[in-house]
Amino acid sequence: MSTLLDKRKFYIGGQWVDPVKANDLEVIDPSNEEPVAVISLGGQADTDAAVAAAKAAFPAWSQIGKAERLAYAEKIAEIYQSRAEDMAWAISHEMGAPQDMALSSQTGAGLFHIQTFITAFKDFEFLRPLGDHAPGTMIAWEPIGVVGLITPWNWPMNQVTLKVIPAIMGGNTCVLKPSEIAPLSSIVFAEILDEAGLPDGVFNLVNGDGAGVGTQLTTHKDVEMISFTGSTRAGIAISRTAADSLKKVVLELGGKGANIVFADADEKAVIRGAKHCFNNSGQSCNAPTRMLVERSIYDSAVETAARVAEETAVATAHQPGKHIGPVVSKQQWDKIQDLIQKGIDEGARLVAGGPGLPEGVNRGYFVRPTVFADVRNDMTVAQQEIFGPVLSILPFDSEEEAVEIANDTPYGLTNYVQSQDGERRNRVARQLRAGMIEMNGEARGAGSAFGGVKASGRAREGGVMGLEEFMDSKFISGWDRSAG
CATH class of the missing domain: 3.40.309.10 (Aldehyde Dehydrogenase; Chain A, domain 2)
Structure with missing residues (x-):
């Protein structure tokens, strides 16, 4: 057996950092049941550090212009394409998608969503009139704050891009907790965002399990929103734990089509x-x-x-x-x-x-x-x-x-x-x-929202609705449209 890949570090505040306390977990290749890498499961101190970095970055990031956010997204898409082979390798070895599918469908889904969000973003009006009947009333779409993103192992880049890209394009800062079973693709994704030069703290990654980092994000007083994809059982638990702090909770859960x-x-x-x-x-x-x-x-x-x-x-x-x-x-x-x-x-x-x-x-x-x-x-x-x-x-x-x-x-x-x-x-x-x-x-x-009803959750991910999911709407009366 070759040496395990050492992927213990987290991406916090624009830096790859060691966990505060070691808590190693082997990533198992499901094709042969052998370990392929070792990560660390984060603890409260790691989660707190990531949330603090996101909170510190929010005031500046939330105010940057639309053109600048768009330029970052286009850079991310460009680098993502150049890292497609690395991404496919990670997905094959962490969750078992065959080589061709890992490259075309699994990795390809991530690129598709990045590009679709770019298209939706170009036409998105962050400030728009309510209608001809109310010329002095405007709708402003504004960022929510620090968002916690919890993603599953089955379509890792599909779900990561459906959350991270609209979150940051909407002006939020974020902390991603990918599945601890399939974390390697998200580590590659963090490398892509780092290379794109996002300001420190806009995107952070902490590996961990649901009971640990997942719960810590869900209950954290400085996290304004949780977007979760996974089982209906876990989605119910997240809704309960998030209720105390009145977070916005968006759930994309199971199905039985x-x-x-x-x-x-x-x-x-x-x-x-x-x-x-x-x-x-x-x-x-x-x-x-x-x-x-x-x-x-x-x-x-x-x-x-x-x-x-x-x-x-x-x-x-x-x-x-x-x-x-x-x-x-x-x-x-x-x-x-x-x-x-x-x-x-x-x-x-x-x-x-x-x-x-x-x-x-x-x-x-x-x-x-x-x-x-x-x-x-x-x-x-x-x-x-x-x-x-x-x-x-x-x-x-x-x-x-x-x-x-x-x-x-x-x-x-x-x-x-x-x-x-x-x-x-x-x-x-x-x-x-x-x-x-x-x-x-x-x-x-392209641009259709992905999401369900009933026990499938009521998220709407992708396209214009996927951007709006990561923003709050503000209605303003008495707006002087002549003043710009």
Whole structure:
């Protein structure tokens, strides 16, 4: 085994600094279960130092002009592109995204969001009139203050860029706590921001776990806002601990997406839906993990989905190809195995995959792409977010029943509709209780906000709404527009 990467330092006040007290944690490569790096988990003193640096930087940063903030963002995008290979390596080794996916999708998502925010920012009016009916009333969008950003391991740069970039472009200063399971990509990101020359303290990074640094940020008196992406359970806990200090809390949580496949869906709808479910080894909160299929095509859909699962290769993240990699950790692997077994025990029909490691694999956190048919919506595999490559297929007989099943879940992040009937697609989309609806495989346009309702949280990340999320609106009457 080669020497572990030493990534113990934190980025605070524009400097790489040692933790006040050592608390080492090994970062495990999920492809081979071997440590790849060592980080330190921060303590209260580290969190306090980072928040103090952010607080000190806020007065000056909040007042700099729009053009200067834009120039920093464009510089960050430029450096990010030049570090793409480093970023992809980090993501592959920390959370198991295969090489090609780590570069194109995982690293690419970060660049996409930076560029989309730049586009939205250029047209953003920080001071605008309320309307023609009230010429003396203005809306001012202003920074909130020091924001704490807590991000997950499944799409690390997707989530880091959706928070850090709009936070600083909105005039805030921030402290990032990435997932302690997958911190290496965020360390590369901190290096990128350092090279871009952001003023000291505008961006800070402290590694740590949820119980430690996460809670310390959530309860800190000088942190004005928490933006969190992760499990619904953790989001509830954060809401409770943040309540005492009346912080703004923005939560992007779990999902259990319904993919409604009508009999007139295009021929690739089932293939597309199954592949989407298995993508990133099923570790996406917006994955279409419940496939609702009209009964007249149900049997063929089950057969097709099972074939997709069997044809989905599973292999190490350290090689190129279109395979899926491992799930992120032993803890996640164990949870997924328990849920697959629960599906079997509760009477769902296993048509592909199942418990245990894939054939020919004896190490690494690999999960067999799994399909359950004849699932009832009250079964655990239909209600609980599994966060692995596990698809549940349910039949329906009418449009009304499909909508009822789709909405019968605690979650409401992304739902999907497959039909050639435009009127029906539109009608169903309006009835589904979710923050996002994707139809016939068409991606939402650049600048669309990402976020949900119900137990999926109510964040709106990305584009103009993602910028506004990190600002407070102020309404001013008696404004003299002739004075500028």
